[in-house]
Amino acid sequence: MKKKVLAILLGAVMVLSLAACGGGGDQGGDSKDNTKQEAEGGQDEGGSQSSDGGYHFEVIVKSFQSTYWQAAVQGIDQACEELGVTANANGPANESDIADQVQMINDVIEKKPDGIGLAACDTNSVLDSLTKAAEAGIPVVCFDTGVDDAPEGSVYATVATDNEAAGACAAENMFPVIEDKVKAATTDAKVRIGEVNQDATALNIQQRGNGFIAKMIELCNGVDKKVAVVGNEFYVNAAEGTVSEAEAEVIIEVGVPAQTTVDLASTEAQKIMAKEDTIAIFGSNQTTAEGVITANQTLNKLSTDPEKGIIGAGFDAGTPQKEAIMNGQFIGSVTQSPLMMGYECIQTLNKIAKGESVSDIPMDGYWYDTENMEDDNIAPNLYD
Amino acid sequence: MVKKRAFGKLKGREVMVLGIIVAMVILFSFLSPTFRTYPTLVSVLDNSYYITLMALGVTFPLITGGVDLSIGTGLVSYALIGGYLIIHMDMPVGVGILACIGMGLLIGVFNGVLVAVMDLPPFLATLCTCMITRGLGPALCGGFGVSWPSALSESGTFRKIFKFTTAGGTVVPIGIIFIVILVLIMSYVLNHTRVGRYTIAIGSNKEATRLAGVNVKFYHMLAYIISGLFAGLAGVAYAATYATIYPGAGAGFELDAIGGAIVGGVSASGGVGSIVGAFLGVIVICLMKVGLPFIGLQANWQQIFTGIVLIAAVLVDVVKKKK
């Protein structure tokens, strides 16, 4: 009888090993692994360029959930091909799986690559691992999200969007459209501007949200309108130069869903959009921007004309958002350059490996709308 | 005729839940002017489709005295796979929908085999399938999220099954019609066909049912297959309602569905339950999800309330039994 127990458990081990071997083969076709193979091909051709190439980097992204990261991986692939290096990308199942990501970083440190590219899910929990990397002499380049408190000598460079500026960029582009409405606002006939943030936890989302709010306050104050921020307490507390709700002519309402699922994000958007005085709404990342779009499916209130409906703007790209812009639901969105960030990350790592000096590369957030979507500097970043 | 049977004889519990729904709607409308608008009604319904579908299915394993925890991660997985076929393999939308439902059936059969044939505790077996389905979708689709075609694009017609926009811009939630039809069908299946009868019988006394010459394994398995099938349908509903399917989502969806069913009077120990009750229970959960943010409570309160309502719903039964 016990024989069976043993047999089954051993069988399980076999399944595991088989899965491990077989799985490796299967994966060859998909984008995460083919960097390796392509690069190996490249290496053969460029074998003579001894100083250039041959390096192996490990890249850890926040997750593979959204297509944003697909674009980043694309950029990594591209850089690998050009440089003749190899890179292997991995990431947790969910952007909130902090624990998993830490384990992944520790694991790649054990593999002793020539460098690590890191998009940290959480800037605090990775600090120990960064220290470890520094001790092991493995250079780290942060991309997408910077790690401010990184221990000395661990992070060589950061390739990241200035999220505050990117958030402000959305406010700057949104304001002119709603300017008349804002000007017409009084304390009795307030206008409401909505913002949906995925959470109040990730640093880049926080910066983006705060950037938008700060800029919007500044612009409204510029036309002599007082602003109140309501909703999620974190953002309410972070905002400066605000007045109480009763005194304000303009209200910025911040919604944060309980969990980062699209259904909850869209509920938050609905809540804001359903209000009579709402004139504009901003979704500060792909999930929440899509939440706004989903909410509009029932409300049908979004419009590019402030007289006819609510002005919508989003962040990042993805098919639904691009369609929303083309169909006149969003006036536009801010995109980062995930592709370029991935690309620059590998470039920087390569430079470090070769011993060249590197510096931080700030990436811009670009405003895009129907006008410039086809432009050369924009189009590649508008991933599906 | 059918309708009369399903709705003509509402049981005490169903009336109670219906009462709670009415009370909640009145309360929310009273507290929030924006809540009493037509679009909000539509959005409550919108939110409820995939949960209702899951609940319709999971009621069957619950009535057999088991549970199916794999439906939540399952539906996201199936929707991912379906979407992957459409977007990355250029298959027609129909194929994607069929794949979605097909995968649901397949996992349903798998659960059924584990529980009915191999005799594993349902809780544990489906916990494992929950993990498996969680990994399956991303593993097959390379780990990235996919967006099914949008309502505006040519192949996005399938979204109109659930929501139809008239020329005048009014949104008609025709999805609810389909849901009600499905509720009636499943209510009929549970109350007036062998499948339903044996499902209740298994939950009541499995051994006795077996001794009565019923092919218990088959019908026990069928309960899980129904659950899987509806998880597949829920996958389609989810894909139709929301823009992008993110892998890794879905854990916890099953609790909304199971919680709804339980609030609606389905017994966690088997033998008792109605489809109409499960449906109404889900509406309570969805009302809370959508309604609480409207009355100015931060989204997180909703979770606390869900927890309290769940316990209250079961305590009602416990106290009743004590009397």
Place this chain on the structure above:
Amino acid sequence: MGEVILTMKDIDKSFPGVHALDHVDLEVRKGEVLALMGENGAGKSTLMKVLTGIYKKDSGTITYEGKEVEFKNTREAQDAGIVIVHQELNMLGHLTVAQNLFIGREFKKGIQIDDKRMNEEAKKLFDRLNVSIDPKETMSNLTVGKQQMCEIAKAVSFDAKVIIFDEPSAALTESEIEEMFKIIRDLKKKDIAMVYISHRMDEIKVITDRVTVMRDGTYVGTLITEECTKEDIINMMVGRVIYEDPKTESAVPKDAPVVLKVEHLNAGKMVQDVSFELHKGEILGFSGLMGAGRTETARALFGADPKESGDIYINGQKVTINTPQDAVDYGLGYLSEDRKRYGIVVQKTVAQNTTMAFMKNFMKGIFIDKKKETDVAKEYVDALATKTPSVEQLVVNLSGGNQQKVVVAKWLARNSDILIFDEPTRGIDVGAKNEIYKLMNKLVAEGKSIIMISSEMTEILRMSDRIVVMCEGKKTGELDIAEATQENIMNLATREIA
């Protein structure tokens, strides 16, 4: 006597480590009731399970209506006309009576189940059997007796030619048994063959035509009921004479102190104003029919179920007992009729079960004193002659009688002075019964006091010093053993019914 309808010949069946059936023969004739008797574990149920296809036989032949058959499952057996009425009720509590009757073979209209027709058919069936049960009633709302009737009705509805009754009377009241016998006689007239498995000797005499006896998986012999005595049957079952003589007078001195006094105990319908006294060293028999409220009285006294009112005095002192915990603290011990559910933890060892009620006594600081535990358990195993390979044996592996002894050991280890034995010998075979009786006598000789609830008249008459008789939740009389007879006990037990 009718022609032979079913013959089982040379049936052999082994389970790992057990030779359950050793070349057993059985013959059933049309229109007769054949009693199948034997101690627990004699192989009666196994034989019936082989017949109806639940088990597969290793060898042998089954001839039914002149053809050799082998059923693969109960369904096939049913279709052929062989139906079992089970010992444990196989009811689906959540379904209605009619739904239960036709489970597995519903009438259908297209894909829809025709509940209306099922109700009609059930009604017809009940009319034929002369019982009044509403087919639309939910099963769990019926009394146990009515549920049993449904089981029988179900068997009849299969157009059964052979019906097997597996201890059908175990849960029935006297009047319900009478009603059942009426049905059985009716069925006999319709030329239906019946196999009747029971432990109750008096029933066998009343209802059966022949008796087939089995012992240890073998066929012992068949007797014509009218021509044999109880002793003949018992001798065949055990191969030895077992009964001691009944008690004729109380062994307790008149002035023995009262250890337990119960006054005006009320707990629901089943316990109404019950008062009695228990003397030191006495066995107080509680007699009555099923459902008379004896077990309920014991449970209420013990704090297992809530009580409404009543005073309890232990050794003259008034006490409050609201939970079993209180009762145990006052030195009461309760040995339930259903050991597996209420008496022992089957997945634990003999030692662990022995100490369960009195862990306090087996602690060394915060730890369990395992040595003491083992020693004490061993002591009781020896004292009670429990048959177990060691005290580390899981209780699930012991026989019914030995499990009962473990429960006794549990209360003895707790120093309980008042023991309530609820049907102490139910489901225990005849040999082991005797040992339990000896044990009880030994306990009272040592100064313990016992309340014994029993449905077996012989048991009551043999063991008790005094007898309390209950009927429908009320105490109807109290008899000294010297004046007690079957007749006057029965008279009290049925007084209100008659």
Place this chain on the structure above:
Amino acid sequence: MEKIKQNALVKKVGFNRIVLICVLLLMYLAFCILTGGAFFGISRITNALNYAYFLGFLSLGVTFVIATGGIDFSIGPVMFCCALVSGYSLTTYGVPMALSLIMSVLIGVLFGTFNGYLVAYWKVPPFIVSMASMNIAKGIAAVFTKTQSVSWPQASAEGGWYRNFVNMNGFPVGLVVFLVVAVICAIVLNQTKWGRYILCLGSNEEAVRLSGVNVKRWKMLAYIICGTLVGIASIYFVAAYTTVQPGYGDQYNNEAIAGCVMGGTSMVGGLASISGTVIGVFIISLLQQGILALGFTKEYQYIITGLIVIAAVYADVSARRRKN
């Protein structure tokens, strides 16, 4: 085979456990070979373990609950709730570190008591209670922290000493603590009245009640023990990862329950083994690490863990079926 089973030493350690240990070692070997030796080495193991202790504590805790025949689905979210509420008090209200740590454990105890009370005294099915308290834990944590993540201090910062619980200058304190707690749990379960009653009532609650035992109290106690261990788990979580986010934690339920079940604790109650749970947890986290080291994404780990647990449970169920 029989001979091996009769061997005195094998009997003492328990055959099942030996099988489990073999599986663990074989797995480790397999990973070492598959990763070309990169997986080999003590430091590698302790490093990996640093991040898995919290799972171990969760598993230990839920073992007690499963032993009573119940289930606790709220352990993950409650763990996060503990870490969030006490961490937020620490960072925002300036509660001292030591007090915050105690608070973590207390919140765990509180949830354990809540669950236990409802299950034992109100007879609410454990599955539903834990579903509810999972929601409540998530909600409370989010409301309390205003939906912000909380970062506990770094090792170098003030109050950073708590991180030594995991690892002090390379010495695996966490491993020692974990093993000590496991031994205490084993003693509680097997050598004390608490454990005896918890196991017995998991097997046959009514029989224990009629033996004059206050079953409700002991049942509740199992949940309280679980809550306490969940509180400790929360400390080990933050000591390893520092940051906790509101709204999550459910992902650890499955892994913790899987570890417990792998170790031979029966879902129907009455049978539980702490040593089994410890080995089970090691297997689960080895799997996690190994699959990662092989370069696979998390998804594969889910799938493989799921399959292995099914295999383990099936082996258990079919073994028991043969016995009966």
